[in-house]
Amino acid sequence: MAEFETVVVETDLLICGGGMAATGAAVEASYWAKRHGLKVTVVDKAAMDRSGAVAMGLSAINQYVDLNSGNNTLKDYCDYVRNDLMGITREDLVASIARHVDSTVHLFEKWGLPIWKDEAGKYVHEGRWQLMINGESYKVIVAEAAKNALAAAGGEYFERVFITHPLMRGNTCVGAIGFSVRENKVYIFKAKATLGVMGGAVHVFKPRSTGEGFGRSWYPPFNSGASAFFTIYAGAEMTCQEVRFIPVRFKDAYGPVGAWFLLFKSVATNAYGGNYMQLNAAELDKWAPYGKVKPSPANIRNWLMMLDVMDGKSPIYMQTADAIKRIAETSTDEKEAKKKLKELEAEAWEDFLDMTISQAILWAATNTEPEKKPSEIMACDPYFIGSHSGASGAWVSGPEDLQTPETVGEYFWGYANMTTVEGLFAAGDASGASSHKFSSGSFTEGRIAGKAAIAYVLDHNQAPVMDDAQVEALRAEVLRPLKTFEEFKGATTDPEINPNYIRPKQFMYRLQKVMDEYAGGVTSQFKTNDKLLEKGLELLAYLKEDATKLAASNLHELMRSWEAVHRMYQGEAHVRSILFREETRWPGYYFRADKPTMDNENWLAFCNCKFDRNTGDWTMIKRPVKYITQ
């Protein structure tokens, strides 16, 4: 095996990641670090301009509370999120993000992001909380501000360095270890505070397309569970690991449906023209009170659609042509109606071209003009994402000033967005129970965490003490897949088939098969039970043992090897949490066939978990849900 140079980087705050939360943290932390003479370092496995879930662009900003308009309050936003997540949410975290998010959006506009405006100069809303944007370069613009902030404050930025593990001393995080995916270098980052903002996880479950379209996940395939592993391995308490997210999207290419439902007021029907939300309305009572609120929770909308699918009423269609016709008809003048139609057509295509270009290709390839014929929609496969209508992530402290006497003992421990590990912070898809933050809220939460982490460094301003033996052992472990490949590659004539090791892609397939078949993937219509989950854990245990036999022929595969391990830990936390929660609460996300109803008396609670890296044991913890708005 080739020699690897060890590069040691010392910093005050280390930000691991390069997406929306990371860029928010970089801007805010740099501002405060500059005032206090501290150093901020960002490390990212990609290039910041196109790193994270907003790499492709976005056609809407999904969180803008518009407090200044007088139309909405923080409580309104908390109500919306609490109901969508079937009561399981940390209102202190939701309100914390919501009260700052408008300021973030105003910054985006000042940085050059084109936000749609009407003739009166007001933002064009897609829905109550959503703004329409020309967002092809959303991430490029935000990254530019972050890089300029780092430069202005004397910070450092490392791109194409993949972080594998946190570095720990007892229950304190003292930095991170990783390697360059471009040259033979191991990086040791020593930090007084560390922020994990490396996104959620895709490809833990088997996707619907398993050929070339394997990569066409709704959420990016490069979000590989790095955040979850980072905090799990550190021993941080995790929350809502059972709350996966399964969005409804245009079938196969996974184009967004938000603009169609909210902006164009489109209706979705089964193959025979029936509106499944109306036909299955009686089902809503079973999931009350959340089933009865408007808008219906995302998982309930999935569920009502799935009932029709299971009844054999597929395909399900978004009735795009009807919707466009209805809007165009509001113009009385024929010329005006024609112009309106042209505008709507451009808006419909831009919605995809900004954020899911594959869907535009699929429309073109199937001769679909949305104003002429409807398009199929379907539930995607399960993802782990704390920022949308999922909730998985680390259990973090809320801000002090939003606590009530009832919540302060449970939800506050010193610094906003700090995990239960000292000096380790989380935000965006890495922090849990604060759903519906999306791009703007993730950036905002990064800002909150960035400022709080600087406050932490000022209170704990001493050089981190490393456990050299641990660092050396981790260094060898990180590079082991390369060594394993070199050692055994000559044992067979085909490097793909070798009894001594497993390649990262096959390892990922094995994980996906377990998750799909035992933990309620697409092949079982998201249904599982206690016995399946227990069997799944047995198979995951073999997988975990075999992780020591991963083999990589180059740096790219070394990254794939560790991504596969990260995904596996996310998968295990998920299975254990579904098993722990003895009810079905989000029927459109997963269904416990042995516990088919919601049990508010016993399970209106958080299911948290914790991993002990020394023993390999997991501890499950039930924590109370306490609201601050009621």
Add this chain to the structure above:
Amino acid sequence: MPSYVIPDKCDGCKALDRTACQYICPNDLMVLNRDTMKAYNQDPQMCWECYSCVKICPNQAIEVRGYADFVPMGASVTAMRSSEDIMWTVQFRDKAIRPKRFKFPIRRGVSEGQAQPFELYPTGDEDIKSPTLMGEPASINTERGPVKFDKVPTL
């Protein structure tokens, strides 16, 4: 595929200090073959079709062919991105359908490289422990809205 490189157009970014597509791909898929000095997608099954490589290529040498396992052949979506806007051309499988062309702005009012993060709004207090973020509370308000915040909102 799904992103593919047209050999006659790719010059391996010889004149640049780095290969543009390799630099930008968020999933580390685009690589330069040092022997031919042409780039290629090393694992199309992990490609998100995000077009980051298409948009950054200085020679327009990269295009995307829809996922072979579910997209019928013959259609294309091509992008031309400048510093101000992006032009899209959508070609349908059925050539009787007129290709669609769209042009959308990508930036407004701030030229490339000029996004200044600090000092856009005054910061209300310098207390590192307060919930006030950079530029707040001024940045929470707009000229349009009737409700004005003189501190960070609470419930």
